[in-house]
Amino acid sequence: MNLLVLYLLLLKASLTSFSGLGSLPMVRNDFVVERQLLTDHQLNMAVVAGRTGPGPYGLYLVCVAYLVGGVPGALMGFLALITPAFLVIPLMRWIGARADIPRVRSAIRGLLLASAGLLLSSSVPLTLDAFTGVFSALLMAASFAVLTFTRIDSAWLMLGAAGAGLAASLFH
Amino acid sequence: MKKLTEIFFRIGNTTFGGGYVTIGMLGRELVDTRRWITAEKFDLAFALARVTPGTNLIAFCAAIGALICGTAGAIGAVVALTAPSSALAVLIMQGFQSWQENRIAMAAIGGTVAAVAGMMWATIWVILRPHVGGLTWKGMTRNLQVALIAGGAFVSARIFGITPLPIILLGTLIGFLWKDERP
Numbered sequence: 001m002n003l004l005v006l007y008l009l010l011l012k013a014s015l016t017s018f019s020g021l022g023s024l025p026m027v028r029n030d031f032v033v034e035r036q037l038l039t040d041h042q043l044n045m046a047v048v049a050g051r052t053g054p055g056p057y058g059l060y061l062v063c064v065a066y067l068v069g070g071v072p073g074a075l076m077g078f079l080a081l082i083t084p085a086f087l088v089i090p091l092m093r094w095i096g097a098r099a100d101i102p103r104v105r106s107a108i109r110g111l112l113l114a115s116a117g118l119l120l121s122s123s124v125p126l127t128l129d130a131f132t133g134v135f136s137a138l139l140m141a142a143s144f145a146v147l148t149f150t151r152i153d154s155a156w157l158m159l160g161a162a163g164a165g166l167a168a169s170l171f172h
Numbered sequence: 173m174k175k176l177t178e179i180f181f182r183i184g185n186t187t188f189g190g191g192y193v194t195i196g197m198l199g200r201e202l203v204d205t206r207r208w209i210t211a212e213k214f215d216l217a218f219a220l221a222r223v224t225p226g227t228n229l230i231a232f233c234a235a236i237g238a239l240i241c242g243t244a245g246a247i248g249a250v251v252a253l254t255a256p257s258s259a260l261a262v263l264i265m266q267g268f269q270s271w272q273e274n275r276i277a278m279a280a281i282g283g284t285v286a287a288v289a290g291m292m293w294a295t296i297w298v299i300l301r302p303h304v305g306g307l308t309w310k311g312m313t314r315n316l317q318v319a320l321i322a323g324g325a326f327v328s329a330r331i332f333g334i335t336p337l338p339i340i341l342l343g344t345l346i347g348f349l350w351k352d353e354r355p
Contacts (some may be wrong), residue, residue, distance in 0.1 A: 015225045016340050021295050023226075025329065026336045048284050049265040051291065055257025056194075058227030062258045063265040071262070078258045082250050085225030085234040089246060091220050092235060102351050105176065108223050109303060110321055110347015114340050116299040117325025123292040124330065130289040139283060143290025148297055157291075158284050163211050165283020166276060 001037065003076050006069050010061055010080035018115060020057025021047070025063055025118035028125075037068050040129040047126075052158055135168050173241050176208075179247040180233060184253030185260075194253075198236065208240055230254060246308055312318055 013026035024047070031038045038046075046067060048059030058081055065077025130136060139161055146157050195218065202208050217239060221232035221269045230250055237249030271277035303318050306309025321343050328334040 012337070014227075016337060017226060018222070018228070019295065019299065020227045021292060022299075024271050024292075029335055044285050044288065045268050045281070046265065046280065047196070047292075048288050049268055050261050051288055052264050052284065053257055053260040054226065055254060055261070056227045056229040058230065059254070059258055059261045063261050066262045066265055072195060074258070074262050078254065079254050081258070082230055082254055084224065085230040085250055086246060087226075088217075088220055088224040088231040088235045089238050089243065091224055092216070092238070103348055106349035106351050107344050109317075111344040111348070112299055113303060113318055113321035113347070114325040114343025116296050117322035117343075118339060119292065119296050120322070120326045121301070122186040123289070123296065123328035126292065130285045132286075136282070136286040139286035140290040140293070143287040144293045144297075145290075147294035157287055161283040161287035162280040163283070164354055165286070166280045168283070169276065169279030 001035075001068055001073075003072055006065060006073055007076040007080050010065060010077055011083055014058070014061065014080050014084050018112060021060070022115050022119060023058065023061065024126075025115075025122040026115060027061070028122045031064060031068065038064065040125050042067055044126055044129055048158075135164075139164060173245060173248060176237065176241055176245055177252045179258065180237070180249045181252040184233070185256045187295075195232055202236065202240075202340060209236065212240055318349075 009030050010023075010027070013023035013030065016026055017023035024043075028040075028043060031078045032040055032043055043064065046063035047060045049063045052059060053059070062074050062077040065080070066074035069076060127140065130140065143157060143161065146152050179198075179201055183201065184194060199214055203211050203214050216237070217232055217235035221228045221235055224231035224235075232252065233249040233253050234246040237245035237247070238243075241248070268281060271281065300322060302319060303314060305314030325339045325343055328339050329336065
């Protein structure tokens with residue numbers, strides 16, 4: 001895939017999301033559904049790789065770009081990941097003075113809610129791909145509960161899940 | 173500038189747990205310990221990073237870097253925070269690919285894949301939770317808005333296969349027209 005196209009596709013996904021994993025629906029649509037450059041399993045692996053190390057959750061974009069275009073692709077993914085961040089500089093001047101206007105606040109709210117619905121839609125096939133039986137379902141539920149109801153670092157969660165997967169494999 | 177880059181490099185690449193943990197560590201260092209920035213400016217950067225497209229943490233770092241050292245500070249902070257961890261993520265991805273035939277490694281990775289699926293559902297809840305209202309008239313109106321926009325986006329994408337961009341634009345337009353009545 002042309003590196004410029006790769007950058008632009010990832011930039012589009014990054015520009016239309018407002019959280020690390022918020023770009024996932026757009027990425028899945030462009031790379032899995034429309035262009036079939038990745039499978040759901042590969043996308044899942046990219047998300048895992050992005051969440052395993054330190055740094056922001058959006059790093060999975062770099063892993064997606066690496067899978068599609070190798071190291072030069074990863075560089076494009078990195079640029080697409082950081083480019084939108086610099087919009088905050090003009091925003092500090094512009095929205096800083098208007099953030100309390102109800103209509104601006106409502107538009108942002110509408111955007112966030114639509115993003116949540118899209119993330120929900122993308123999570124269904126990725127969850128089905130990760131589902132391999134009762135054990136994986138228990139791990140999913142435990143992961144959800146730990147992140148929602150406790151303040152345990154997600155790195156510990158990933159480590160625990162890897163250990164549980166290993167233990168289950170040895171047990172069987 | 174050198175010290176600023178060093179702080180973002182150190183905190184950004186050694187802190188696990190995502191944006192909120194890293195932002196907390198940066199606040200402790202830049203506001204409480206070094207007093208390079210006021211708590212008010214820190215809060216403004218945090219609020220605006222949440223409405224900036226892309227990853228909130230990276231936008232937050234750009235805002236703090238710009239407030240302290242201008243545009244060069246923004247670039248330095250963002251690159252110091254993300255470049256090393258991006259390289260590490262690619263190395264982890266390479267490891268995953270070369271372990272495809274290793275049954276033990278794949279069992280461990282299978283566990284983390286399941287955990288990440290749970291994390292996605294937790295992320296959805298984190299996004300939706302602040303917008304869910306109570307059982308009052310105003311709360312129910314807010315819940316209706318959540319159900320219509322988030323539920324509509326889900327159905328449009330999942331059932332009708334509509335691409336994300338028009339759904340996001342329509343959600344923003346509905347939000348703009350359906351004014352938030354909060355004080």
